[in-house]
Amino acid sequence: MSVPFHLPPGSVALVGGGPGAGDLITLRAFHCLQQADVVLYDLLVGPDVLAHVPAGVERINVGKAAGRHSWAQRDICALLVEKARAGLRVVRLKGGDPFIFGRGGEEMDALIEAGITVQVIPGITAAMGAAAGLAFPLTHRDHAHSCVFVTGHLQHDQLTLNWTALAQPRQTVVIYMGLTGVQTIATSLQAAGLPAQTPVAIVRSATCPDQETHVTTLEALPETVRERGVTPPALLVIGTVVGLMRVENGAE
Ligand SMILES: C[S@@+](CC[C@H](N)C(=O)[O-])C[C@H]1O[C@@H](n2cnc3c(N)ncnc32)[C@H](O)[C@@H]1O
Structure with a gap:
């Protein structure tokens, strides 16, 4: 005991x-x-x-x-x-x-x-709450053998991440505080080799009554954030595991 x-x-x-x-x-x-x-x-x-x-x-x-x-x-x-x-x-x-x-x-x-x-x-942590709440796994034998959490917070207006390491296949990337740098994130990950059609979930206020979920692709990510007017706190979950999501916007 x-x-x-x-x-x-x-x-x-x-x-x-x-x-x-x-x-x-x-x-x-x-x-x-x-x-x-x-x-x-x-x-x-x-x-x-x-x-x-x-x-x-x-x-x-x-x-x-x-x-x-x-x-x-x-x-x-x-x-x-x-x-x-x-x-x-x-x-x-x-x-x-x-x-x-x-x-x-x-x-x-x-x-x-x-x-x-x-x-x-x-x-x-928010990533685990968001994934569990939306019923998709962050790792999966057929999709992702690793999962990385990174901050997208800009320092001196710049985002210096190891894009090659993040763009590895069979990996889930969760970006905290990534809304401001979303254009750089989408462009840099594609330039590093991640396919434009990679699924992305933008999850705002995960597990809270005002939770919002927007599913998009890496290519369309900046436009989705702009069009839907997504505001913090939000996570970007990038990877094919997002395609396994069974619950969207809290509705079965
Ligand atoms: C300073 S970090 C703190 C993270 C926190 N310590 C954690 O483990 O989740 C703040 C960022 O976490 C993310 N975040 C925290 N709670 C969240 C939630 N409920 N839904 C979506 N993102 C969240 C957002 O990216 C937010 O800008």
Whole structure:
């Protein structure tokens, strides 16, 4: 029998809140939230997940909110340290998994450097939530022997990915934060050898009540994003596994 999760005063738990649906967090994450004195959460943590935070627990939104800038990473780290040093049981609740494109590593380093005990609770990352919700496998003996998660986030207006490695046959590529760079992504993957007709699923707000799914091809991807007006948070799932999808837009 495993030891029940314990969040000691003066410590921090980095907790994965899952892809959005309220029942897609782990039991450990749930038990951790019941022990928290304060919860710092991101914009991607939706109301159904926040509903697990007991009434009376301090909640601090450190995500980007309408009308104000997002918190700087160093300020989030400083607040985590401050709350823990005040003897509180601190939960840092992040969308998906804290260690998948979530800057969880940076927060963990800052806490360790400050001498604060940190625990990490995994979450279902958006790619896994989207694929399971739409009933298509990310790997499959006949389609994909590997699956890679990459960020399409532009740095200095540029996207420098290893396109040759991503364009390998029998591979599923999931691109997080890829909407802005969608033209570069489509052009570069085709130039690296991925067929223009490769199926692509654009999944927005996966597992949430407002989930949208758009199935297209690599060639038509930028136009589909533009025409349908797709906005974040969205994933691009590229590969023939998308053709195995059995559920679209949540409808059987
Ligand atoms: C900073 S990353 C965080 C990823 C998160 N840690 C995870 O494991 O899913 C934010 C990006 O994840 C993707 N994302 C997160 N939740 C999503 C969802 N429910 N549906 C689609 N994409 C999502 C989007 O690409 C979004 O821009």
